[in-house]
Amino acid sequence: MAIPVKLNCYNAVMLQCLFLGLLLEARAGSVFYSVAEETEKGSFVGDISKDLGLQPLELAKHGIRIVSRGRTQLFSLNPRSGSLVTAGRIDREELCAQSARCLVNFNILVEDEMKLFPVEVEIIDINDNTPQFQLEELEFKMNEITPPGTRISLPLGQDLDVGMNSLQGYQLSSNPHFSLDVQQGTDRLQPPEMVLQSPLDREEEAFHYLVLTAFDGGNPVRSGTLQIRVQVVDANDNPPAFTQAEYHKSIPENVPLGTLLLTVNATDPDEGANGEVTYSFHNMDHKVAQVFQLDSYTGEISNKEPLDFEEYKMYTLEIQAQDGAGLMARTKAMIKVLDVNDNAPEVIITPVTTAIPENFPPGAIIALISVHDQDSGDNGYTTCSIPGNLPFILEKLIDNYYRLVTERTLDRELTSGYNITVTAADQGTPMLSTQTHISLLVTDVNDNPPIFHQDSYSIYIPENNPRGASIFSVMAQDADSSENAQITYSLVEDSNQGAPLSSYLSINSDTGVLYALRSFDYELFWDLRLRVMARDSGVPSLSSNVSLHLFVLDQNDNAPEILYPALPTDGSTGVELAPRSAEPGYLVTKVVAVDKDSGQNAWLSYRLLKASEPGLFSVGLHTGEVRTARVLMDRDALKQSLLVAVQDHGQPPLSATVTLTIAVADSIPEVLADLGSVRTPADPDDSDLTLYLVVAVAAVSCVFLTFVIVLLALRLRRWHSMRLLQASSDSAASAPAPHFVGVDGVRALLQTYSHELSLTSDSRTSHLIFPQPNYVDTLISQESCEKTDFLSAPQSLLKDKEETFSQVNL
Structure with a gap:
């Protein structure tokens, strides 16, 4: 079949105009592209990177x-x-x-900025569809008396292409009785009509065969034919x-299948077969x-497939009624589909x-949410929401897009994760909604230091x-998790009595158990203050300290220590003087002892174990004072x-003993005369010591007067220069100050009780002190003790051996 050349020229001009219009429109829009259908996969559509002002390598960034x-994703x-390409073949x-323009809209998302750029392609x-008719063959019946000029409507050819590629015209095969007439409508060709040019004569020719050809304006031209009898x-x-000239009916889209939608009716006054109408x-x-389905005898129209408002809002049905003789009439049935809220909103979540x-x-982007409802009006108007008790908000973007962002700073210690329910609802009746869940994990940050159960501990x-x-x-x-909650313990560096704490204690860095590195001695120290640090393993690590006060409890591990009389170092025995004129209760001496322990372990009691007479x-139970119990006799x-014996009250009790030697005499000569007879049974050289004692007594008699004068001079000279020694314990505060000398192996303890006599002698030296006679039952006061200075012999009198004077202020 030949196509006129003018049509090809016309098509070329139209194509140029069409592409020029598309180019202008693409430049006017923000991002607009065009692409021919049926192109290969990966075909270039547009330069996205250039239009967005980005380099191609920055797209992934x-x-x-x-x-x-x-x-379906088309691009x-x-x-x-950095270009936009086709994802497959596009039909x-x-x-x-058959829309005049086929536009595909989508958005380009820039994730790091959460910006959307609308794109229209x-x-x-292209001319990829051939015009065709629904029927391959069409049969008409025409009465032989049909007048010339009668028009017979022929089927409309269909071409799925648009523009110049769509149906452009018809041609009818040559026939002396029929011609073709095609009227041009406002937007497309009207149905072709076959016009009877000359009367028919059934007897001459009962059947006429014609071919109707439909052709498009593509290059090359495509055409389809219809056989007409x-x-x-x-x-x-x-x-x-x-x-009725037209039938109208409104039907909801959710009517069940097989529902009677509309009934058309046509009448024919003829009789017999000429009056029988079919539809x-x-x-x-x-x-x-x-x-749709049409009953050819009743004219009832029903649906055999579901109606879909989202696909067709109005159906226009052309119905033909024909009698038995072939005469026809046509009408239109307009079926309007009413929207029903039968589509729940669609929610698409793009997690960030x-x-x-x-x-x-606050303001961190969690996800991008898109909501769409295929319904229209209120049925398609959607809203999106999340529960109000969550620390998130929805920010509305363009084109029913939402952005889920944080409203405030999150706290993993309060909530470690969220299951966010996103609800999209339309405004239809009944309202339809869709729920989608977003799971968000809150990861830990080291923002909590370790916390001890108490501010301080006592051990x-x-x-x-x-x-x-x-x-x-x-x-x-530690309220954190994982490494941020892994705690190590350590001692804060410090010292005690000059020694580092690490020499006393150690701590298990994992468990916090304290260990003693040495055996503690209450007498050296009784309390220890230290600090323990707990540090987590986070970055940066956090720490906290706690104070520990370690109290050492005393045990009775020290026996009483006798300070006075002091234990001898040269094998001699101390001697106390008791005048024969002493009354009962006269204070002879006092045993002074201390205990390094404390409390009940240091509570001392004194008792007399053994006496020669x-x-x-008698000995004071709590004071240790030795007093005369009766009058001394000749x-x-x-x-x-x-x-x-001195004993503490610990469990078990510990004790110490001391032996006191008391000389009973009224005068110094008597003491000196009798001291030679004093022996120490335990000394193996007893005979030698006795000889030395006799020699010493004689020497004392010779230098007696000189010694007294020297002592008085020294007393006056040292009255203001002597300093008092500090008391060794509270219990010994009132004890007298002794002088220790020895005579013939006997160690004499010369002490001053107010104005008592003190005498010291040994085998080599002799010293005499003449105190004022005063026999009092009680010890002198502390004040009077501080004013008393004992006389001592000058060292020039010592010939062979150095004598040491020690004074204890008790």
């Missing part, structure tokens, strides 16, 4: 991707070239049917007539023909992150503890020996 709604991004007719039609019948002078669809789109640190500032441990024993355990808790002396021996 900015996280640029395509987000579309409710359809993709080429990360190397314009399937995508947009027009799919350019015209049967000439006898005369039928009354054609069918419909009761059929005329010029029906093949997609619409699949939805699934985990967020707890210290992230009590008995002394003499075993080395390496655990004595206490501290524990801290029972009943002559028959009482010069030398009296007392064994005094």
